[in-house]
Amino acid sequence: MSALVLPLSPRVSLRQDIFRSIIASTTPSRVSGPGLRRTKVCLRTCCAVGPGGGVLDRPTTIGLPGFDLGKSTIRQRPRFYRVMLHNDDFNRREYVVKVLLKVLDNFTMEDAINCMQEAHTNGVACLVSCPQEDAEKYCEGLRVNGLISTIEPAGNSGGNSGNGGPEAS
Structure with missing residues (x-):
């Protein structure tokens, strides 16, 4: 099985290019037999565009009034x-x-x-x-x-x- 290597594009990051070559080498190139078809992969949903690749930003925490996330509750034993x-x-x-x-x-x-x-x-x-x-x-x-x-x-x-x-x- 030969790997299909796509040319590097200046607008596509190196990670996206590697991902495309992996997808191309694992998906069948021809339709053979009834019911088999080629799967399509949307690269925008699989890899993030821009610096940092697929790293997500840290979620922001919203503080509720009267509730401190830093304090832990101490349970008292019943009398x-x-x-x-x-x-x-x-x-x-x-x-x-x-x-x-x-x-x-x-x-x-x-x-x-x-x-x-x-x-x-x-x-x-x-x-x-x-x-x-x-x-x-x-x-x-x-x-x-x-x-x-x-x-x-x-x-x-x-x-x-x-x-x-x-x-x-």
Whole structure:
């Protein structure tokens, strides 16, 4: 296959001339067979005319009023709440462990027994420290099953409250 080299024109850049020779060498020169035809390439859309070739200018950024592109937003962690289980004289210990396993995510049998025993001996036990929405869901689940539970704000904003209880994720 021979490459067709077009003569250099003073009005055409070197890049356009190289592009023309590549196109001429890769496209078929004759129509052979039904349905085959020569493709036409518009050089104005493929290569930019003038100095710099096909390099685009840097786009301008439009600043919106009240919005700074230089500042990054910092997301704050949601405030954490403790779910507290209170001792009562009505429910058996086995039932309390069963409800804790049913309502609270990520609770093992050992966690449920320890929390039940702490509530029995101290009168109250911290079950979990989590965001407010989860704490309300857990508290409501415990109350529906007949246990006495409350939520209270944790001393810190995020993380474990230091009670040894498991943390909900």
